[in-house]
Amino acid sequence: MALNKVYKLNTGASMPAIGLGTWKAAPGEVEAAVKTAIAAGYRHIDTAFGYGNEAEVGKAIREALAENGLERKDIFVTTKIWPTFFRPEKVSEGFKISLDRLDIEYIDLILLHWPVGLNPEQGVAIPRLPDGTRDIDTTVTPSITWTALEKVFEENKDKLKAIGVSNHPIPILEELLKTAKVVPAVNQVELHPYNPQQKLLDYCNSKNIHVTAYSPLGSTDSILLSDEIVGKIATAHNKSPAQIVLSWGLSRSSILPKSVNAERVKANADLIELSAEETQQINELHKTHGKRFVRPDWGVKVFDEEFE
Numbered sequence: 001m002a003l004n005k006v007y008k009l010n011t012g013a014s015m016p017a018i019g020l021g022t023w024k025a026a027p028g029e030v031e032a033a034v035k036t037a038i039a040a041g042y043r044h045i046d047t048a049f050g051y052g053n054e055a056e057v058g059k060a061i062r063e064a065l066a067e068n069g070l071e072r073k074d075i076f077v078t079t080k081i082w083p084t085f086f087r088p089e090k091v092s093e094g095f096k097i098s099l100d101r102l103d104i105e106y107i108d109l110i111l112l113h114w115p116v117g118l119n120p121e122q123g124v125a126i127p128r129l130p131d132g133t134r135d136i137d138t139t140v141t142p143s144i145t146w147t148a149l150e151k152v153f154e155e156n157k158d159k160l161k162a163i164g165v166s167n168h169p170i171p172i173l174e175e176l177l178k179t180a181k182v183v184p185a186v187n188q189v190e191l192h193p194y195n196p197q198q199k200l201l202d203y204c205n206s207k208n209i210h211v212t213a214y215s216p217l218g219s220t221d222s223i224l225l226s227d228e229i230v231g232k233i234a235t236a237h238n239k240s241p242a243q244i245v246l247s248w249g250l251s252r253s254s255i256l257p258k259s260v261n262a263e264r265v266k267a268n269a270d271l272i273e274l275s276a277e278e279t280q281q282i283n284e285l286h287k288t289h290g291k292r293f294v295r296p297d298w299g300v301k302v303f304d305e306e307f308e
């Protein structure tokens, strides 16, 4: 059963390979989605300060654990520190806000959400300069923030079980690893058949950094789900295109499909083993359809634009 699959992190912890994504899952709807997921057997929930729903996600987790006779240790919760908390003196505050909002005793994994800091002085999540571009915090680098997160990790072992990064391409990871004392447990990145990230996957595997796939369905209004090849494979197995794309994803890394629809939450964990030939057909798709779906206007180079 796909929901039983786990990956071992470099901390020794087991991370369930399927996690429920909660980006754009608004307060009000996210609670029901998290409860449906846990009742259906999901044991990993992904949220972030930036999604504005940590409090509801935490409440849903606490209630779902009680309703399903589960303990805190039975569930793996990932959250992310937003870039306005990337100054060394603010990283601890970023961690504590998420811990307070979630209110679930401890956080299993916290990630630096992007490899770019944002100016905290404007007091908004996405500060902008008068010309409309993002107000990048030039006083920090990913390595500086990572060192501060290592300290938070060291000082809060009972409240924080693992630290990692998100959206970090190879050059930034290489830089970060030069000074890191703790190797990131995870790099969470956009990954699906149109953006398979093979090079990054190989690099992270070689460094013992686990890769988690975000937007594994191709994100909101996904064109990937109307791909002809995916559709043919889906018909052959009497599955939906979403289930085929996720089956492919699960064979390569952990995945975080998001849904607030109860039927889709359940269907997204009902996955199959694809044949070598089907896998190969899906492996080829990026060559003609290479695409990144999540592209915030950072204004600085964050993405590796090769689709391989």
Ligand code: NDP
Binding pocket: 020, 021, 022, 023, 024, 046, 047, 113, 166, 167, 188, 189, 213, 214, 215, 216, 217, 218, 219, 220, 221, 222, 225, 240, 242, 243, 256, 257, 258, 259, 260, 261, 264, 265, 267, 268, 294
């Ligand atoms: P997904 O690839 O998970 O796609 C979600 C979209 O697909 C939603 O519109 C959802 O609608 C729809 N959907 C879900 N299941 C099905 C299905 N079976 N058939 C058809 N449509 C379906 O996109 P996300 O971008 O949300 O990525 C997943 C998660 O990854 C996020 O929620 C978040 O937790 C994480 N993430 C992390 C990022 C980072 O920077 N670290 C960036 C982006 C995402 P509906 O809800 O109505 O079912």
